[in-house]
Amino acid sequence: MENKIFSKKVLEKAKELGMKPKSHFIIKTVLFALGMVFFLLFTLFLMSFMSFALRINAFWNLPKFGLPGLGMFFIGLPWILIFVSLTLIMLLYFFSKRFSFVYKKSVIYFLVVIIAVVLLSGFAVSKTGFHRELFDRAQKGHLPVMGTFYRNYSQRGPKEVSQGTVLDIERNIIFFKDIKGNEYQVIIASSTKRSILRPGDMILVYGKKDNETIWAKKILKMK
Amino acid sequence: MHNTFDNLTDEDLVLRVKSGGIEAFGFLVERYEDKMKRYARKFLFGYTDIEDTVQKVFIKAYVNIQSFDTSRKFSSWLYRIAHNEFINAIKKKKREPLSLFNPDVIFPHPISRDRPDDFFEQKETKEMVKKSLSKLKPKMREVIVLYYYEDLSYKEIADILHIPVSTIGVRINRAKKILKQIYGK
Numbered sequence: 269m270e271n272k273i274f275s276k277k278v279l280e281k282a283k284e285l286g287m288k289p290k291s292h293f294i295i296k297t298v299l300f301a302l303g304m305v306f307f308l309l310f311t312l313f314l315m316s317f318m319s320f321a322l323r324i325n326a327f328w329n330l331p332k333f334g335l336p337g338l339g340m341f342f343i344g345l346p347w348i349l350i351f352v353s354l355t356l357i358m359l360l361y362f363f364s365k366r367f368s369f370v371y372k373k374s375v376i377y378f379l380v381v382i383i384a385v386v387l388l389s390g391f392a393v394s395k396t397g398f399h400r401e402l403f404d405r406a407q408k409g410h411l412p413v414m415g416t417f418y419r420n421y422s423q424r425g426p427k428e429v430s431q432g433t434v435l436d437i438e439r440n441i442i443f444f445k446d447i448k449g450n451e452y453q454v455i456i457a458s459s460t461k462r463s464i465l466r467p468g469d470m471i472l473v474y475g476k477k478d479n480e481t482i483w484a485k486k487i488l489k490m491k
Numbered sequence: 492m493h494n495t496f497d498n499l500t501d502e503d504l505v506l507r508v509k510s511g512g513i514e515a516f517g518f519l520v521e522r523y524e525d526k527m528k529r530y531a532r533k534f535l536f537g538y539t540d541i542e543d544t545v546q547k548v549f550i551k552a553y554v555n556i557q558s559f560d561t562s563r564k565f566s567s568w569l570y571r572i573a574h575n576e577f578i579n580a581i582k583k584k585k586r587e588p589l590s591l592f593n594p595d596v597i598f599p600h601p602i603s604r605d606r607p608d609d610f611f612e613q614k615e616t617k618e619m620v621k622k623s624l625s626k627l628k629p630k631m632r633e634v635i636v637l638y639y640y641e642d643l644s645y646k647e648i649a650d651i652l653h654i655p656v657s658t659i660g661v662r663i664n665r666a667k668k669i670l671k672q673i674y675g676k
Contacts, residue, residue: 293558
C-alpha cells in the first residue's frame with residue numbers, strides 16, 4: 269500500500285515534468301563528441317607546431333653542445349604551449365570520462381595513450397609542409413590572426429645557436445645563411461672547435477651574435 | 492494492469508515507458524523503491540529526507556528515460572542516477588568533504604576477487620558494519636553499501652560509480668580495514 273502511495277506521487281510529478289525527447293540526448297552526445305574532437309585536434313595542432321618551432325629554431329640539436337646545450341634546451345622549451353597542451357589533455361579526459369571505454373581504465377592509462385598518440389601524430393604533422401606553409405605566409409604578412417603567433421614562436425630560438433647552410437668560406441670567415449633566411453658572417457677563432465667544412469654544408473654554430481656577425485665557439489657539421 | 496507487467500523485464504518495461512506507457516514506469520518505481528530507499532538510508536546517514544531524495548531519483552529517471560539504452564541493464568542505470576543524486580545531497584549539506592579527484596583511479600590496480608567472502612556473514616561483523624558505516628568516508632561507505640547490502644558485482648558497481656573495476660576491490664579492502672580498526676577500538 270505504502271509502495272503504491274509513493275509510486276503515485278512519483279507518477280504525478282513525472283507527468284507534470286514529462287520526458288526529455290530523444291533528440292535532446294542525441295544533440296548532447298554529438299556536442300560531447302565534437303568537444304572531444306576539438307580538444308584532440310587543438311592539442312595535435314599545438315604539439316605539431318611545437319615540434320616544427322623547435323626544429324626551425326635548432327632546438328633538437330642543442331644537446332649536441334653538451335651541458336650548456338642541454339641547459340639552453342630546457343630553458344628555451346615553449347613551456348606555455350606545453351602547459352596549454354596538458355590542460356587541453358585534461359579537458360579531453362573530463363569530456364570523455366562519461367564514456368565507458370574511458371572510465372573503465374585508470375587515468376594514467378588514458379594519459380599515456382593520449383599523450384603517445386598526440387606526440388606521434390604531432391611529430392608526423394610537423395614533418396609535412398603544413399606549418400612551413402603557414403609560417404611562410406606569416407613571414408610575408410599574409411596570415412591573419414595566427415600570423416603573430418607563428419612569427420613570435422619562430423623567433424624564439426636559442427640566442428647563441430644558429431642552424432643553416434655554409435654559403436662560402438674565406439680564411440677565418442664563413443658566410444652563412446640560417447634556416448630563417450638571415451645571412452651572417454661567422455668568425456672562426458683559433459680556439460673554435462670545428463670540422464672540415466665546404467660550401468653547401470649544413471652546420472650548427474654556437475657563439476655570440478653581434479648584428480650580422482657570429483663569434484663562433486663551436487661549429488658542428490650536420491649529416 | 493500490474494499483473495501484465497509482472498513477467499516483463501526492466502528493459503521491456505522501459506520500452507513501454509518510452510512509447511508513452513507511464514503505468515509501466517509506476518511498476519518500475521514499485522519494483523525499485525525498497526532498494527533505492529535502502530541504498531539511500533545506508534549511504535546518506537540522516538542527511539536529508541530519504542523519501543524526497545529517492546523521489547527525485549525516480550523523477551530524474553523518468554525525465555531522462557529516452558537516454559537509456561535498452562540493451563544495457565536498467566538497474567545499473569537507475570543506481571547511477573541515485574549515486575549522482577546522493578552525492579549532490581552530500582555536497583549540499585557540506586557535512587562530509589568530497590574530493591573532486593580520486594587518487595585511487597589514477598594508477599591501475601590488480602583486479603581483486605569478486606566473490607562472496609565471509610566478512611559479512613558473521614553476525615557480529617554485520618552489527619559492527621551497521622554501527623560504523625557512518626564513520627567511513629562517503630566513497631568507502633558507498634562501495635560497502637553497494638557490494639554487501641545491494642549485492643551488486645564489482646562490474647556493476649564500476650558501471651554505477653564510473654570508475655575502473657580494479658578500484659572497487661581496492662576501496663572495499665580499504666573500507667574493510669578501516670571498519671576492523673574502528674571495531675577494534
